[in-house]
Each structure stands twice: as C-alpha cells, then as structure tokens.
Amino acid sequence: xxxxxxxxxxxxxxxxxxxxxxxxxxxxxxxxxxxxxxxxxxxxxxxxxxxxxxxxxxxxxxxxxxxxxxxxxxxxxxxxxxxxxxxxxxxxxxxxxxxxxxxxxxxxxxxxxxxxxxxxxxxxxxxxxxxxxxxxxxxxxxxxxxxxxxxxxxxxxxxxxxxxxxxxxxxxxxxxxxxxxxxxxxxxxxxxxxxxxxxxxxxxxxxxxxxxxxxxxxxxxxxxxxxxxxxxxxxxxxxxxxxxxxxxxxxxxxxxxxxxxxxxxxxxxxxxxxxxxxxxxxxxxxxxxxxxxxxxxxxxxxxxxxxxxxxxxxxxxxxxxxxxxxxxxxxxxxxxxxxxxxxxxxxxxxxxxxxxxxxxxxxxxxxxx
Amino acid sequence: xxxxxxxxxxxxxxxxxxxxxxxxxxxxxxxxxxxxxxxxxxxxxxxxxxxxxxxxxxxxxxxxxxxxxxxxxxxxxxxxxxxxxxxxxxxxxxxxxxxxxxxxxxxxxxxxxxxxxxxxxxxxxxxxxxxxxxxxxxxxxxxxxxxxxxxxxxxxxxxxxxxxxxxxxxxxxxxxxxxxxxxxxxxxxxxxxxxxxxxxxxxxxxxxxxxxxxxxxxxxxxxxxxxxxxxxxxxxxxxxxxxxxxxxxxxxxxxxxxxxxxxxxxxxxxxxxxxxxxxxxxxxxxxxxxxxxxxxxxxxxxxxxxxxxxxxxxxxxxxxxxxxxxxxxxxxxxxxxxxxxxxxxxxxxxxxxxxxxxxxxxxxxxxxx
Numbered sequence: 001x002x003x004x005x006x007x008x009x010x011x012x013x014x015x016x017x018x019x020x021x022x023x024x025x026x027x028x029x030x031x032x033x034x035x036x037x038x039x040x041x042x043x044x045x046x047x048x049x050x051x052x053x054x055x056x057x058x059x060x061x062x063x064x065x066x067x068x069x070x071x072x073x074x075x076x077x078x079x080x081x082x083x084x085x086x087x088x089x090x091x092x093x094x095x096x097x098x099x100x101x102x103x104x105x106x107x108x109x110x111x112x113x114x115x116x117x118x119x120x121x122x123x124x125x126x127x128x129x130x131x132x133x134x135x136x137x138x139x140x141x142x143x144x145x146x147x148x149x150x151x152x153x154x155x156x157x158x159x160x161x162x163x164x165x166x167x168x169x170x171x172x173x174x175x176x177x178x179x180x181x182x183x184x185x186x187x188x189x190x191x192x193x194x195x196x197x198x199x200x201x202x203x204x205x206x207x208x209x210x211x212x213x214x215x216x217x218x219x220x221x222x223x224x225x226x227x228x229x230x231x232x233x234x235x236x237x238x239x240x241x242x243x244x245x246x247x248x249x250x251x252x253x254x255x256x257x258x259x260x261x262x263x264x265x266x267x268x269x270x271x272x273x274x275x276x277x278x279x280x281x282x283x284x285x286x287x288x289x290x291x292x293x294x295x296x297x298x299x300x301x302x303x304x305x306x307x308x309x310x311x312x313x314x315x316x317x318x319x320x321x322x323x324x325x326x327x328x329x330x331x332x333x334x335x336x337x338x339x340x341x342x343x344x345x346x347x348x349x350x351x352x353x354x355x356x357x358x359x360x361x362x363x364x365x366x367x368x369x
Numbered sequence: 370x371x372x373x374x375x376x377x378x379x380x381x382x383x384x385x386x387x388x389x390x391x392x393x394x395x396x397x398x399x400x401x402x403x404x405x406x407x408x409x410x411x412x413x414x415x416x417x418x419x420x421x422x423x424x425x426x427x428x429x430x431x432x433x434x435x436x437x438x439x440x441x442x443x444x445x446x447x448x449x450x451x452x453x454x455x456x457x458x459x460x461x462x463x464x465x466x467x468x469x470x471x472x473x474x475x476x477x478x479x480x481x482x483x484x485x486x487x488x489x490x491x492x493x494x495x496x497x498x499x500x501x502x503x504x505x506x507x508x509x510x511x512x513x514x515x516x517x518x519x520x521x522x523x524x525x526x527x528x529x530x531x532x533x534x535x536x537x538x539x540x541x542x543x544x545x546x547x548x549x550x551x552x553x554x555x556x557x558x559x560x561x562x563x564x565x566x567x568x569x570x571x572x573x574x575x576x577x578x579x580x581x582x583x584x585x586x587x588x589x590x591x592x593x594x595x596x597x598x599x600x601x602x603x604x605x606x607x608x609x610x611x612x613x614x615x616x617x618x619x620x621x622x623x624x625x626x627x628x629x630x631x632x633x634x635x636x637x638x639x640x641x642x643x644x645x646x647x648x649x650x651x652x653x654x655x656x657x658x659x660x661x662x663x664x665x666x667x668x669x670x671x672x673x674x675x676x677x678x679x680x681x682x683x684x685x686x687x688x689x690x691x692x693x694x695x696x697x698x699x700x701x702x703x704x705x706x707x708x709x710x711x712x713x714x715x716x717x718x719x720x721x722x723x724x725x726x727x728x729x730x731x732x733x734x735x736x737x738x
Contacts, residue, residue: 115617179600179623180592186624187588193617194581196565212563219556220589223549228682231548237654248484248562248644252651254548255555275617282621285606313597 003032003057003082007098010131020118023107027132028098029053029090032074032082039139043080043366044129045070045089046146046153048349049221049277050269052097055089056082072351072359079363085142092153093128094120094277096270100128103205103270115201120276122149122284126156130164143167143366147348148315149281155323158300159286168302169362171348172312174319175286175293181314184224185278188217192271201272214271215262217278222258227311227344297326304334305365307358309347337361372401372426372451376467379500389487392476396501397467398422398459401443401451408508412449412735413498414439414458415515415522417718418590418646419638421466424458425451441720441728448732454511461522462497463489463646465639469497472574472639484570489645491518491653495525499533512536512735516717517684518650524692527669528655537671538731540717541681543688544655544662550683553593554647557586561640570641583640584631586647591627596680596713666695673703674734676727678716706730 005028012025030053035042045055056074059066074080074087091099094117102117118124133141144165146154151173158168177185195213197203203210223231235254290296304327308320317338324336341347341354348358374397381394399422404411414424425443428435443449443456460468463486471486487493502510513534515523520542527537546554564582566572572579592600604623659665673696677689686707693705710716710723717727 119616176606178597179604179606180597182606182621183588183592183600183623183627186621187585187592187627189617190588191560191585194585216556216560216563216585219552219559223552223556228547228549231552235548237545237548237551247488248558248648252551252555254552258552258556279617 002034003030005030005053008132008135010128010135012100012128012131014124014127014131016118017121017123018119022100022118025093025100025128025131026098026104027090027100027128029088029132030055030057031089031136032056032087033085035086035137039137041084041142042086042088042133042136042138043143043145044133044141044157045074045080045087046129046144046150046157047089047092048146048148048150049281050265050274051150052095053089053091056087069349073362079359080145080366081363085366086138088133088136088138090129090132092277093125094273094280096273101270102201102272102276112205114272115275117272117276120280122152122156122280123160125280126153126160129153129157130161133164141165141167143169145169145171145362146173147171148173148345149277149284151315152281152284152286155286156284158302158304159296162299162301165300165302167305167365168300169305169307169365170320170323171307171358172309172315172345174315175296175323176284177282177315178319181224182282184220185282188220189275189278191216191220192275195271198271201275203271205270209266210271211266214266214269214274215259217274218262218265219258221278222261224314225344225346227313227342229311230342230344233342293322294326294329297323297332298330300327300330300332302332303365304332305361306334306336307348307361308336308338309343309345310338310340311342312345312347314345335361335365371403372399374399374422377501377504379497379504381469381497381500383493383496383500385487386490386492387488391469391487394462394469394497394500395467395473396459396469396497398457398501399424400458400505401425401456402454404455404506408506410453410511411455411457411502411505411507412512412514413502413510413526414443414449414456415498415513415519415526416458416461417515417517417519418650419634419643420519421464422458422460425456438718442731448728449514449735450732454735455507457502457505457507459498459501461646462494463642463649465642470639471570471641471645481574483641484644486641486645489649491521491525491649492529494649495522495529498522498526499530510534510536512538514538514540514731515542516540517542517714518646518653520684521650521653521655524655525653527671527673528665531668531670534669534671536674536734537669538674538676538734539689539692540676540727541678541684541714543684544665544692545653546651546684547688550593551651553589554651557589558644558647560585560589561644564640567640570644572640574639578635579640580635583635583638583643584628586643587631587634588627590647591630593683594713594715596682596711598680599711599713602711662691663695663698666692666701667699669696669699669701671701672734673701674730675703675705676717676730677705677707678712678714679707679709680711681714681716683714704730704734
C-alpha cells in the first residue's frame with residue numbers, strides 16, 4: 001500500500017457562495033492505496049471540524065496520538081480498505097493545515113488573508129474537493145464518507161454532484177445544526193472575538209495568538225461532543241488530585257480534562273480558522289435554495305448509509321431519521337442505523353467495543369454491489 | 370398587605386464551611402404580609418442563581434421588568450398567599466445585592482473583600498437565612514420554597530434544620546448538579562477569570578468591570594436554562610433582521626437574543642459574585658458528609674413538594690425522582706409532579722399556560738393540614 005502526503009496548487013475557478021474568488025487554491029491531502037486504471041475505486045473521506053488530512057497510518061515516531069484519526073476504520077484490510085480503494089482525505093478549505101484558508105498568503109498583498117479570506121460555506125469546501133479529485137483522475141467516487149461536519153460535506157457531495165457519488169456515508173450529522181448547537185457555536189466564536197489578543201483577526205501569526213478565547217471555544221464545543229452520562233461516569237464531581245476545591249483555579253476533574261484537551265488544541269489550530277470552520281458548520285443547510293429537504297435530497301442518486309449514536313445530543317438520532325426518511329421517500333437505497341452508546345457525538349472517532357458495529361456497517365456497505 | 374424592603378446587620382456567629390468568619394453580616398431582604406403572633410405563618414423564598422429579594426410586587430414605575438420575579442406565584446390571593454402568610458425573601462450570602470458578599474467592605478481594611486471574601490457554600494447561605502428568620506421572630510417556617518439554586522437551599526434547610534421546616538418545596542433542582550452542568554459552569558468561570566479586566570478579582574468596582582467574561586458566562590448559562598425544542602421554535606436558524614449572515618458579528622437571531630440578555634445582566638451583576646454563587650451551586654451535594662443521599666434526607670421531617678419540568682436538561686426529572694424516591698423510603702410525605710413543558714429549566718420563572726399546574730400544586734400543598 002502506498003501512502004502519500006501531497007500539496008497541489010489548483011486553478012480554483014469558483015465563485016464562493018457568499019462572493020469572492022481565489023486566483024489559485026492550495027490543497028494539502030493524503031492518499032492511501034492506488035487508483036484503478038478506470039479511476040472508479042476512490043473513496044473521499046471528509047474531515048470533521050478540527051481534524052486534518054492524516055486519516056490513516058501510524059506515525060513514524062510510534063506516537064499513537066499522531067496516528068491517523070480514523071486509523072481503526074481506514075487502512076489495509078479495514079472497513080475502508082486501502083488495499084482495494086484509493087482513499088483521499090484533504091485538509092479543508094478555510095482550515096489551517098496547508099489548504100488555502102485565513103493563514104494563507106494573499107498574493108495581492110503578500111500578507112496572510114486573515115479575515116479577508118472569502119467566507120467559506122460547505123458548498124465551497126466541496127467545490128474545492130471536486131477540483132482535487134478531477135486533478136487526481138478520479139472519474140466517479142466509489143464513496144464519500146464523513147462524520148459531523150464531514151458528514152455535511154458528504155451529503156453536500158451527493159446533492160451537488162449526484163452523478164459523481166456512488167455511495168454516501170453520513171455519520172453523526174444532519175441536514176443542518178439545531179438552534180442549540182448554533183447557540184453554543186456563537187458563544188464560542190464570541191469567546192475568540194472578545195479576546196483582546198484577537199485584534200479583529202490581525203494578531204501576529206507567530207506571536208501572541210488569541211489562544212485564551214480559542215481555548216474557551218474549544219471547551220464549550222467539547223462538552224457538546226460527549227454525552228451527559230459519560231461525563232458523569234468518567235469524571236462525576238471528583239476534584240482534581242491535590243485540589244482542595246477552594247478558590248477559582250482548576251478544581252474539578254472535568255475542568256482539568258477540558259483544560260488539558262483545549263491546551264493541546266490551541267497549539268494546533270488557528271483562531272481565525274476556527275471562526276471560519278465553525279461558521280461553515282452553522283450555516284450549512286441542505287434545504288437552502290430548495291422548497292424542502294425532500295426536494296434537495298431528490299437530486300441525489302447515491303446509495304446512502306446513515307449512522308447516528310443514541311447519546312449524541314449535537315446531532316441527534318432524530319436528525320439522521322429525518323435524512324433517512326426523506327431519502328426513502330425518493331426510493332433511494334438507504335441503510336440507517338442508530339448505535340447504542342454513551343459516547344455521544346464523538347463516538348465515531350472512538351475505537352470502542354460498541355463502535356465495532358459502525359465498522360461492520362461501513363465494511364458491508366462498501367462491498368461491491 | 371404590607372411589603373417592606375429592609376436591611377439588617379446581624380451577628381453572624383458562623384464558621385464558614387471552608388473556613389473564615391464575618392464579624393457581622395448584612396442582609397437585605399423583602400417581606401410581604403404579617404407575621405402571626407405565634408410566628409408560625411412564615412414562608413421563606415430562596416433565590417435562584419441571579420435573582421434578588423424582590424420576589425413579589427409591581428414596581429412603582431409600572432415597568433413590568435422591575436416587578437417581582439415570582440409575581441405570578443407570590444402575592445395577595447396567589448398560590449403563596451401574602452394575605453395569609455408572612456413571606457420573606459432575602460438576598461443571598463455572597464451575592465451583590467446588599468447582603469454580605471465580595472463587594473462588601475471588609476471592616477479590617479476598609480476595602481471591598483473581593484476574592485478575599487470567605488468561600489460560600491449553600492450551607493453558609495442557609496445559616497445566614499436562619500439568623501434572619503430568628504431575628505424576625507419566626508418560630509417555625511410554614512414552608513421554604515425555591516427553584517434551582519433556591520431549591521438546593523430549600524433542601525438544605527430541610528436537612529440542616531429539620532424541626533424548623535414544616536413544608537419544603539423544591540422545584541427544578543436536585544441533590545447536586547451533574548458533571549455536564551458543572552462543566553458548563555467551570556467554562557463560564559474561566560470566561561470571567563481569563564478576562565484581562567478581571568485582574569484576579571481586583572477590578573475597580575466603579576470602573577471597567579470584566580463584563581466581557583461575565584457576558585460570555587451568562588450566555589453559556591442561558592443556553593442551559595432553556596430547552597433545545599423551544600430554541601428551535603423561537604429562533605430556529607433565522608438571521609437577525611438586517612443581517613446578511615456575513616462576517617463574525619451578530620447574525621443569528623439566537624445570538625442577538627443571548628447578547629441582549631447578557632448585556633442586561635452584566636449591568637446588574639458583579640463578576641466576583643457570579644464566581645462565588647456559581648461555585649456554591651456546583652459544590653452543593655446533599656449527600657456530602659453522609660453515607661448516602663438517603664441517609665442525608667432521613668434527617669428531614671418536613672412534608673415535601675418536588676416539581677420537575679419535562680424539558681429541563683440542567684436538572685432533569687430523574688434528579689427530582691431520585692429525591693422523591695429517597696424521601697418516600699423514609700416514609701416522609703412527598704408529592705412529586707413532572708410538568709410537561711418545552712420551557713426547560715427556567716419554566717418555574719415563566720407565567721405560561723402549562724405552568725398553571727405549578728401554581729395549583731403549590732397552592733394545594735400550602736393549604737393548612
């Protein structure tokens with residue numbers, strides 16, 4: 001199996017949904033396996049909010065934290081089998097991992113775009129992914145796969161390029177975010193924009209980032225990614241070791257966990273990018289421009305696998321059921337499964353015993369017809 | 370009916386739960402009605418996190434926003450009938466409405482205590498309320514009533530002073546907060562403490578408060594006070610009027626709502642007080658010091674009315690059921706009702722049609738035996 005990390009500069013002849021153009025777009029991506037001569041065995045993996053293109057493979061250092069984020073699902077002999085498929089995972093438009101985004105240099109000014117980067121919608125992300133797979137010689141996607149924001153991209157693919165997508169796997173996602181999810185995200189963005197170091201997005205990229213605001217936004221998000229019960233089970237109301245529970249410093253075990261996680265996060269993420277990507281997630285609405293979600297999904301021609309998790313309160317099983325119902329009404333082949341787990345929204349990222357059924361579902365769905 | 374707002378300086382011969390003493394404690398409180406000669410018709414109303422002692426009565430200005438916060442429940446002829454009862458509602462210890470708290474002057478230094486104020490637990494709040502009712506000549510509380518943090522105080526009363534409490538009404542509360550609720554609160558406190566204007570609590574009280582952090586904390590809290598469905602119904606994904614949905618300023622209707630609410634809030638609340646009170650809520654655990662919740666509640670001798678709201682996800686119906694079950698095991702008279710509503714945790718503060726049943730339950734429960 002050959003794996004590669006690559007960068008390509010593409011002509012991105014694309015008017016952004018809310019206006020704006022890029023002369024060229026850079027895309028950083030990872031591939032695994034080999035494209036068939038007919039260009040018909042490719043699987044595109046779309047990334048969730050804060051993941052990058054490193055979807056599979058061990059790190060040479062052996063550090064498990066640097067292994068691919070879907071290492072248990074994507075690889076040789078795994079459910080998304082890189083021995084049989086050419087798997088592509090690209091960093092997302094608007095992100096901060098090499099693909100064009102607010103940290104990229106604006107060739108007109110030779111300065112980073114920062115908030116001058118065009119606003120990014122999921123439609124724009126998918127448009128750039130389309131350029132990438134054209135460039136790679138892919139004729140038709142055997143499948144497009146994603147969870148959460150990645151699932152939104154997968155759904156958008158099925159609706160925007162119906163003839164290009166044979167199979168669509170949308171996990172822990174929905175046609176749009178609830179108002180509650182939106183509300184947590186708007187507070188998260190305000191944490192960033194009210195950080196004095198944000199400076200309207202003009203913070204020095206190698207200096208004092210508005211990491212305080214970004215850490216707060218991440219902590220809010222993180223709470224929504226896990227279930228109430230798993231939090232009670234894992235942390236409960238325990239105090240952090242050595243803390244007496246006085247004052248306003250870190251005291252509760254859950255606080256220490258959230259802080260540790262957010263501190264790791266802020267070192268690998270750009271605050272402006274977080275604003276762009278969370279906004280893209282919030283504004284995604286598969287129904288927009290159509291009279292109904294049914295009308296929108298009636299454009300699709302793929303086979304669908306929709307998976308939800310019982311304890312996911314960001315994208316609930318009801319969100320997935322709504323998708324599956326609309327697809328069924330158009331007599332599209334759809335498999336829907338709700339997996340019982342306490343792991344919450346992030347379940348799709350965790351190689352836990354009860355998530356084995358996700359692997360089996362994906363493997364079965366990807367078998368040749 | 371006579372209503373009064375008063376301030377009293379009490380000898381507060383009390384060692385705070387985590388240590389510390391006050392030479393004297395100020396209490397600001399409101400009373401309605403007249404204490405019977407036997408001192409046995411008093412009802413103590415305990416305040417939720419951010420409410421003050423103004424529980425009942427219109428404002429002379431006629432401004433409905435300045436009317437008592439439980440005006441639909443407490444008043445002449447209402448469920449908590451001020452024609453028959455002497456109703457007391459005091460501002461809470463650690464708050465910022467006159468009762469001793471971080472904004473009070475430390476007589477030793479002639480400076481505000483700020484974070485030098487002793488840490489406050491619900492037990493300490495109740496201890497000061499006990500001093501107040503002793504001072505007022507109340508021999509036994511006909512009832513103690515509260516919702517949310519107020520409900521925690523009511524439960525603490527029943528356990529700490531079993532012979533003083535004939536009836537206990539605990540609404541939208543529990544024996545302790547879940548880890549998820551705790552997590553939202555710790556992030557809220559970090560919003561305040563990471564605001565550079567907070568200055569370790571030493572911000573000037575008449576100048577630049579750390580209102581940015583307080584506003585963020587309030588917004589996070591506010592989302593947890595309302596249900597997912599009501600948010601979808603009230604705001605959905607609508608953009609604020611006149612907004613095109615671009616950039617990172619206020620765009621969504623729900624964002625505008627949260628901002629409007631938090632801006633009103635920051636003008637009436639002190640950031641250090643918010644830290645103290647939210648910490649008191651987080652650390653409350655009726656089980657602490659006992660082998661079980663049952664053992665703790667076995668001290669109580671009151672009749673109980675426990676009310677939950679179906680869509681409350683901060684204190685769920687399960688939290689109330691747990692309380693009611695423990696009480697029943699001790700053969701204490703307990704009425705438990707779960708009210709079907711989409712209004713979420715804050716339902717007890719809203720005079721909505723489906724909350725009429727809360728009024729009826731309270732009225733019936735307060736009838737003489």
